[in-house]
Amino acid sequence: xxxxxxxxxxxxxxxxxxxxxxxxxxxxxxxxxxxxxxxxxxxxxxxxxxxxxxxxxxxxxxxxxxxxxxxxxxxxxxxxxxxxxxxxxxxxxxxxxxxxxxxxxxxxxxxxxxxxxxxxxxxxxxxxxxxxxxxxxxxxxxxxxxxxxxxxxxxxxxxxxxxxxxxxxxxxxxxxxxxxxxxxxxxxxxxxxxxxxxxxxxxxxxxxxxxxxxxxxxxxxxxxxxxxxxxxxxxxxxxxxxxxxxxxxxxxxxxxxxxxxxxxxxxxxxxxxxxxxxxxxxxxxxxxxxxxxxxxxxxxxxxxxxxxxxxxxxxxxxxxxxxxxx
Ligand SMILES: NC(=O)c1ccc[n+]([C@@H]2O[C@H](COP(=O)([O-])OP(=O)(O)OC[C@H]3O[C@@H](n4cnc5c(N)ncnc54)[C@H](OP(=O)(O)O)[C@@H]3O)[C@@H](O)[C@H]2O)c1
Numbered sequence: 001x002x003x004x005x006x007x008x009x010x011x012x013x014x015x016x017x018x019x020x021x022x023x024x025x026x027x028x029x030x031x032x033x034x035x036x037x038x039x040x041x042x043x044x045x046x047x048x049x050x051x052x053x054x055x056x057x058x059x060x061x062x063x064x065x066x067x068x069x070x071x072x073x074x075x076x077x078x079x080x081x082x083x084x085x086x087x088x089x090x091x092x093x094x095x096x097x098x099x100x101x102x103x104x105x106x107x108x109x110x111x112x113x114x115x116x117x118x119x120x121x122x123x124x125x126x127x128x129x130x131x132x133x134x135x136x137x138x139x140x141x142x143x144x145x146x147x148x149x150x151x152x153x154x155x156x157x158x159x160x161x162x163x164x165x166x167x168x169x170x171x172x173x174x175x176x177x178x179x180x181x182x183x184x185x186x187x188x189x190x191x192x193x194x195x196x197x198x199x200x201x202x203x204x205x206x207x208x209x210x211x212x213x214x215x216x217x218x219x220x221x222x223x224x225x226x227x228x229x230x231x232x233x234x235x236x237x238x239x240x241x242x243x244x245x246x247x248x249x250x251x252x253x254x255x256x257x258x259x260x261x262x263x264x265x266x267x268x269x270x271x272x273x274x275x276x277x278x279x280x281x282x283x284x285x286x287x288x289x290x291x292x293x294x295x296x297x298x299x300x301x302x303x304x305x306x307x308x309x310x311x312x313x314x315x316x317x318x319x320x321x322x323x324x325x326x
Pocket of ligand 1: 197
């Protein structure tokens with residue numbers, strides 16, 4: 001089978017297209033013929049081995065796993081021992097280590113049936129970014145009906161889902177921060193007001209929000225707290241360029257330690273990949289409350305070029321590559 005392959009940490013030039021033996025599903029695993037896979041910043045972190053803290057889990061000198069990619073959609077090819085809910089031919093989506101391959105092994109706990117309303121490219125965009133947005137709003141942010149929500153970093157992978165999910169979860173008002181060039185896109189997803197961070201800062205006009213989802217920009221904690229209503233909640237999702245060693249995690253960790261001593265709630269989290277949330281998201285998609293914004297899809301052979309778009313900040317929504325056809 002064809003895979004995207006990587007022997008050493010680095011940029012897109014470390015990726016090659018290679019023929020490798022097909023993997024076999026083990027207990028509670030499903031072998032999926034991948035129709036489409038999406039790229040996210042997590043995939044890029046694992047590819048570059050940056051921030052360096054990543055390497056503690058993935059290999060100090062070189063990546064232990066050679067096939068990058070996590071989020072996929074495709075068709076079940078075979079099921080391993082103990083799998084009862086899926087059968088060959090089922091259309092599915094989920095997360096796997098090594099999604100950028102014609103065949104991938106997916107733990108059954110990270111798999112769900114593909115929603116009928118999404119094609120394979122649209123479904124492949126969902127499994128990493130949309131659960132991250134869902135968990136940030138629902139589980140960590142504890143969003144309540146009628147609340148005002150600000151999504152910082154709204155035009156990217158997580159943000160495009162966060163804007164729609166804040167609406168679907170009952171927010172009274174959803175405002176968004178991204179560059180002006182992508183404002184129309186974010187408005188079309190349901191944002192009330194879009195703030196172009198290249199021209200002005202959110203809150204410059206004195207507005208405050210009950211829940212702020214901080215996905216990008218690495219603003220200082222004090223700046224972000226000034227955006228909150230007196231009992232508001234700030235949820236740290238991500239933020240790039242925070243340093244070569246930890247990627248800026250000290251900002252989130254410091255804020256979480258501060259949280260018990262201030263009237264705001266400050267929280268960070270690492271999203272959990274699971275099939276249950278994919279089922280919830282699939283229901284929202286089929287009900288017309290959630291769609292994927294796909295950048296691409298790009299041909300499998302052009303995966304490196306597609307990843308470079310992410311690095312250059314050119315992506316509109318989720319970058320998707322088509323891995324195999326019918
Ligand atoms: N906590 C978790 O478990 C978890 C899970 C997944 C991802 N993440 C993290 O979440 C972050 C975002 O991931 P993603 O896939 O959504 O990235 P992405 O697709 O690259 O999107 C980033 C977004 O940030 C916006 N942006 C850039 N600079 C900004 C600034 N100064 N102020 C406001 N917005 C700005 C970009 O807008 P323009 O393009 O319009 O400039 C874009 O919409 C990453 O750091 C990732 O590692 C965390």
